[in-house]
Amino acid sequence: xxxxxxxxxxxxxxxxxxxxxxxxxxxxxxxxxxxxxxxxxxxxxxxxxxxxxxxxxxxxxxxxxxxxxxxxxxxxxxxxxxxxxxxxxxxxxxxxxxxxxxxxxxxxxxxxxxxxxxxxxxxxxxxxxxxxxxxxxxxxxxxxxxxxxxxxxxxxxxxxxxxxxxxxxxxxxxxxxxxxxxxxxxxxxxxxxxxxxxxxxxxxxxxxxxxxxxxxxxxxxxx
Amino acid sequence: xxxxxxxxxxxxxxxxxxxxxxxxxxxxxxxxxxxxxxxxxxxxxxxxxxxxxxxxxxxxxxxxxxxxxxxxxxxxxxxxxxxxxxxxxxxxxxxxxxxxxxxxxxxxxxxxxxxxxxxxxxxxxxxxxxxxxxxxxxxxxxxxxxxxxxxxxxxxxxxxxxxxxxx
Numbered sequence: 001x002x003x004x005x006x007x008x009x010x011x012x013x014x015x016x017x018x019x020x021x022x023x024x025x026x027x028x029x030x031x032x033x034x035x036x037x038x039x040x041x042x043x044x045x046x047x048x049x050x051x052x053x054x055x056x057x058x059x060x061x062x063x064x065x066x067x068x069x070x071x072x073x074x075x076x077x078x079x080x081x082x083x084x085x086x087x088x089x090x091x092x093x094x095x096x097x098x099x100x101x102x103x104x105x106x107x108x109x110x111x112x113x114x115x116x117x118x119x120x121x122x123x124x125x126x127x128x129x130x131x132x133x134x135x136x137x138x139x140x141x142x143x144x145x146x147x148x149x150x151x152x153x154x155x156x157x158x159x160x161x162x163x164x165x166x167x168x169x170x171x172x173x174x175x176x177x178x179x180x181x182x183x184x185x186x187x188x189x190x191x192x193x194x195x196x197x198x199x200x201x202x203x204x205x206x207x208x209x210x211x212x213x214x215x216x217x218x219x220x221x222x223x
Numbered sequence: 224x225x226x227x228x229x230x231x232x233x234x235x236x237x238x239x240x241x242x243x244x245x246x247x248x249x250x251x252x253x254x255x256x257x258x259x260x261x262x263x264x265x266x267x268x269x270x271x272x273x274x275x276x277x278x279x280x281x282x283x284x285x286x287x288x289x290x291x292x293x294x295x296x297x298x299x300x301x302x303x304x305x306x307x308x309x310x311x312x313x314x315x316x317x318x319x320x321x322x323x324x325x326x327x328x329x330x331x332x333x334x335x336x337x338x339x340x341x342x343x344x345x346x347x348x349x350x351x352x353x354x355x356x357x358x359x360x361x362x363x364x365x366x367x368x369x370x371x372x373x374x375x376x377x378x379x380x381x382x383x384x385x386x387x388x389x390x
Contacts, residue, residue, distance in 0.1 A: 173278025178287040189279040190265055198279075 011078040018191040020074050025049070027056050027069035030082065037082050038091055040098075040159040040210055042070040045169070048158055054094040055120060056197070059084030066090055092124050098127075098157050099131035101182075102211075109212040116210030117157065140185065145195030148217055149206045153185050155213040161188060162205035162214060174199035186213075225361055228266050234259060235270040249285055253292060262293045295333040298340035300378065303357040304330075304366075307346030313353035314367070319343065321368035322356070325375055338378075 007022040013030050017070040020029040028044060040053040045137075056069040061079035066087035081087075083198050099121065106112045106128065121128050143151040158177070163186060166172050174197045178187040190199045206214040239256050242248055249271070256267050263286050272279045286292045304319045319330070322341055326334050333340040334341075347355055352364025358374055366374075 167278060167281075173280055176278065176280035176284045178280075178284050180288045187280075187283075189268075191282045 006108075009074055009076040009078075011074050011076070011080065013080040014082055023073045024071055026058060026067075026072045026074055026078075027111060029074055030069065030080070031059075034121060038068050038095065038123055040116060040120070040157055041161070043161060043164055046164060046219060050156055053098075053157070053159060054188055055091050057087035057090045058082045059087045088124065092126055095120050095124055095126055096130045096132050099128060099130045101136050101138060102157065103137055103154055104128045110215040111212035115212060121174070136182075138182075138185075138191075143193050144217075145193030146201060146217075148198070148201050150215050150217055151186075151194055152213050152215075153187070155211050156186055157211050157213070158184060158186070159210060161208040162212065165204045165208050166199075170202065170204060171202060172198060172202070175205065231260070231264045231266045232270055235267040239270070239274050239294045246277060249275060249277075249282065250289075253282075253286060257292060261297045262295060263357070264296075270324075293331070295331065295340065296337060298333045300339050300359050301357075302326075302339055302341050304341070305345075305347050305349065305353070305355040306343045307353075309346070309350035309353040310355055315354040316328045317368060318356060318366050318371060321371040325371060338382075342344055344358050350357070 008019050009022045010017065010019050011029075012018065013026070013033065013035050016033065016035065018029060018033050020032075027039060027042055029038055037058060038055040040055055041050050042053075043049075049068075051068045051071050054068070057066040058069045058072075059066050059081040060072065061081070066084060069082075077113055095117075098117065102117065105113070106118065109115070112118075117217065118128065138154050140153040145154070160177070161186060163176055166175050174194065175186055178185060178191070188194055188199075203216070209215070236254060238259060239252065244250060252271055252275075253263060253268075256271070259264055260267065268282045268286060269279055272282045275282075286294060302322060304315060304322060306315050306319070310318075323329060326339050326341055328334050328339070328341055330341055330343045344357070347357055347362065349355055349362055349364065352362065354366055356363045356366040356371070356374075363370060363374060
């Protein structure tokens with residue numbers, strides 16, 4: 001495990017008095033104390049947070065603008081508000097943009113009811129079928145080449161958890177991000193089917209996927 | 224194909240000589256390979272990954288991120304279809320579709336016989352002639368699908384002529 005500084009600080013999150021290790025990020029302190037902050041890309045063991053999902057915005061007393069909870073360390077006497085109007089507006093926009101290119105056929109999805117996107121939408125009070133943005137799906141082919149799991153890139157939210165596990169944690173490096181902009185996706189070298197790569201079927205990527213993009217094959221509910 | 228593979232690997236090795244095997248050299252290496260070979264062949268990318276001791280996917284990731292890198296060999300003739308505002312309004316997409324239909328390749332690809340490569344460009348600066356296609360650096364104005372067929376026919380005739388002269 002990574003050594004973090006041991007000095008304790010006290011702060012409040014949503015009015016709740018909390019003691020935490022100095023230098024710890026707001027997100028982890030809040031989650032540990034039962035206060036949910038929406039997040040997708042946050043990985044505790046990762047030293048440098050990617051802060052790319054833009055969902056964990058919170059307001060800190062004395063700061064002009066909302067901050068991302070995954071990058072902001074806790075300080076003595078800090079007052080964090082996870083329910084700030086401006087912060088939630090930003091988080092909502094990020095979630096709605098994600099949902100605008102995410103197929104919301106939840107009834108047929110294996111991750112139904114355990115999907116992080118559903119949880120986030122519920123928490124932020126937004127509908128899964130977003131009206132604010134035009135629906136724009138990617139229509140990419142589904143990869144069923146692995147004997148153990150299915151990869152549907154259309155459902156991917158680009159959180160990077162599978163890539164981190166495969167590359168940084170396990171040092172396999174079978175999958176990674178490719179392309180740019182709207183075409184950005186998790187893929188393999190030359191976009192080969194996962195079954196034909198250096199992937200050793202450890203399925204660690206399936207375990208960390210917060211949505212239905214990577215799912216086990218032996219599940220009874222199949223589309 | 225294996226002959227080509229060996230050739231590409233050998234050329235890549237020559238390029239890699241004298242370059243430090245640090246990860247930060249990845250983009251300069253890829254640029255150099257493209258300069259020498261005209262594109263980034265998969266075998267070259269694999270060679271680079273091994274040289275820098277990074278996963279293959281990391282090389283592919285960078286190669287697909289930047290527009291400056293092409294992953295297919297350049298064709299004998301290059302076709303650049305303008306997708307600027309004026310060409311868009313004048314039906315640039317219809318022209319592109321015509322090229323795609325006739326050559327049976329998408330943007331950024333090369334025909335299997337390596338005769339043509341097709342790509343999209345932003346404005347080429349002659350909007351009055353929209354929709355524009357740039358064929359082998361020659362600007363073709365009002366390039367509607369009929370003109371596309373005409374251009375391809377002229378290349379075909381030219382090729383047939385050359386073959387006749389050879390025999």
